[in-house]
Amino acid sequence: TNATLKQDIQKVNAACEQMIQYVYDNTKKLIQENKKVLLLGGDHSTPFGYFKALSDSGVSFGILQIDAHMDLRDSYEYFEYSHASIMYNALKLNGVNSLCQVGIRDFCEEESDLAKHNEKNVHVFYDRAIKKQMIEGKSWVQICDEIVATLPQKIYISFDIDGLDPALCPNTGTPVPGGFDIDSVFYLFDKVK
Numbered sequence: 320t321n322a323t324l325k326q327d328i329q330k331v332n333a334a335c336e337q338m339i340q341y342v343y344d345n346t347k348k349l350i351q352e353n354k355k356v357l358l359l360g361g362d363h364s365t366p367f368g369y370f371k372a373l374s375d376s377g378v379s380f381g382i383l384q385i386d387a388h389m390d391l392r393d394s395y396e397y398f399e400y401s402h403a404s405i406m407y408n409a410l411k412l413n414g415v416n417s418l419c420q421v422g423i424r425d426f427c428e429e430e431s432d433l434a435k436h437n438e439k440n441v442h443v444f445y446d447r448a449i450k451k452q453m454i455e456g457k458s459w460v461q462i463c464d465e466i467v468a469t470l471p472q473k474i475y476i477s478f479d480i481d482g483l484d485p486a487l488c489p490n491t492g493t494p495v496p497g498g499f500d501i502d503s504v505f506y507l508f509d510k511v512k
Contacts, residue, residue, distance in 0.1 A: 328397045335364065335400035342368025343375075350376050363390060363402035363479055367409065370475065374414025380473040381417035382409060383466075383511065385482035385504055387495040389423055389443070391430035405477075407433070410440070419469045421507070422446045422482045425495045442469040446497040459503060463510045474511065478504070 342358070346369045349356045358369050363386075373380060384390070384406060391410075395403035409415050417440050424446040434441045449462055483501060485494035 332397075332399050335398070338365070339368040339371070339400060342366070343372045344368075346372035347376065350378075363477075364400050364405050366475070366477065367400060367405055370409045370412055370415060373475070374412040377414070378473065379414050379416050379471070380475055381419060381469075381471040382406070382415060382475050382477055383470060384418065384420045384477040384479070385422055385499070385507075386420060386477065386479040387422060387425050387446075387481040387498060388479070388493065389420060389426040389430040389434065391433045391441075392427070393429075410437070416440065417442070417469065417471055419466060420444065421466055422449070422497070422499055424497045425493075442466075450497070459506065463507050466507065467510050470511065476508065476511070 342365060346356050346358075350372060356369065358366055370382075388403065390403055390406040392401075392403045393399075393407050395401040398404070400408065406418055406420070410418060419442045420434075421444045423443055434443050444462070444466055452462060453459065480488045481491045481493050481495060482498055482504065484498040485491065485496065487498075487501065488494070
């Protein structure tokens, strides 16, 4: 029934808020102890508590996102903190001053419009455009330089496995044709240093 479905959605949203609070509390504590924090694993909604802790600690930063998806939906199937909404929620935080998305190849009109209306803060390097430029003679080195030029001094790297070619990760939950080989991603990371 609709009432049961609504209750289930509320339970999932409440559980997500608990997870966000858990990550937030632990990250905030580690930041206060001047420790570096690395967040690994989980679905792509997991880092929001981390982003919130950084932002609430007065840190201003950008996000470099390697991904097949934009993750800019305000909610996904009524789930406010889903993996499809992580970057939408991140952009609402005061500390997040830019988002650079690389390898994007699966998105909806709502996400594309949000990026277009926030071109000052959201920089999208679509997979197909990258590949076209490379076929026409632009090097990955040049493209990486363009990507890095959009980034602020402090960044958080978000590396979703589906940013890679699905042949390299056939068991990912959301495979999308296209993507990068691992050496290309590591090269970009080297350029960021």
